[in-house]
Amino acid sequence: GDNYPIAFYPNSVEECYRYTIEAFNAAEDAECPVFLLCDGFIAHLYEAIDMVRIRTKSRKRARKPLGSTEARHFTGLLSKDQMPATKDTKRYREWHRKVKAKVSKAARSYQFYEYQENEKSNTLIISYGIVSRMTNELKDKYSLFRPIRIFPLLDKQLINACSKHKNIICVEMNDGQYAREVQALIKRDVVSLPILGGNITHAELVKGIDKILRSKKHGR
Numbered sequence: 278g279d280n281y282p283i284a285f286y287p288n289s290v291e292e293c294y295r296y297t298i299e300a301f302n303a304a305e306d307a308e309c310p311v312f313l314l315c316d317g318f319i320a321h322l323y324e325a326i327d328m329v330r331i332r333t334k335s336r337k338r339a340r341k342p343l344g345s346t347e348a349r350h351f352t353g354l355l356s357k358d359q360m361p362a363t364k365d366t367k368r369y370r371e372w373h374r375k376v377k378a379k380v381s382k383a384a385r386s387y388q389f390y391e392y393q394e395n396e397k398s399n400t401l402i403i404s405y406g407i408v409s410r411m412t413n414e415l416k417d418k419y420s421l422f423r424p425i426r427i428f429p430l431l432d433k434q435l436i437n438a439c440s441k442h443k444n445i446i447c448v449e450m451n452d453g454q455y456a457r458e459v460q461a462l463i464k465r466d467v468v469s470l471p472i473l474g475g476n477i478t479h480a481e482l483v484k485g486i487d488k489i490l491r492s493k494k495h496g497r
Contacts, residue, residue: 284312290324307383318407389425401442
């Protein structure tokens with residue numbers, strides 16, 4: 278049931294390389310799998326990268342490799358002292374608190390994001406993945422926020438950025454999944470601009486944002 282994954286969403290070939298390393302580092306810290314998300318556009322990109330610029334390094338494992346120490350028990354069930362404990366409510370609550378605290382602590386070391394504030398604009402555009410490369414062209418007109426650690430939510434950073442703007446628009450290649458998360462966090466209206474079907478054009482993006490802002494201006 279309860280799960281608290283760490284997930285990164287790069288938007289370039291260079292970032293895919295960098296955040297793959299960071300994903301392994303975070304997985305070591307959290308002692309659980311970390312997700313590296315990638316949309317179809319990013320996955321098919323060919324880009325030249327400067328390896329020297331990438332300062333991220335993988336850390337050495339603190340734990341010894343599997344098989345080099347005493348036998349270890351792996352199970353998908355809740356367990357205690359290497360025995361199933363699926364009906365032990367107290368044990369589950371203890372385990373849940375421990376795992377949640379461990380992952381939350383690890384996530385705090387990986388607060389990756391980009392925020393480009395435009396002091397002349399009262400509109401903030403939130404986007405990630407390939408869409409964020411398109412919205413970046415609008416930085417002279419709007420403020421931009423790009424979450425790279427897409428989960429857990431960047432609570433403080435999102436709340437701070439959103440507090441400075443009247444209009445919050447979340448542009449994403451799905452039907453508003455991240456927009457709903459942000460709206461629940463900031464407890465304000467977040468307008469979702471979904472781009473579905475895999476066809477993304479700059480004209481469609483600009484038209485969609487303009488339509489939203491006109492609608493809000495006229496109170497619709």
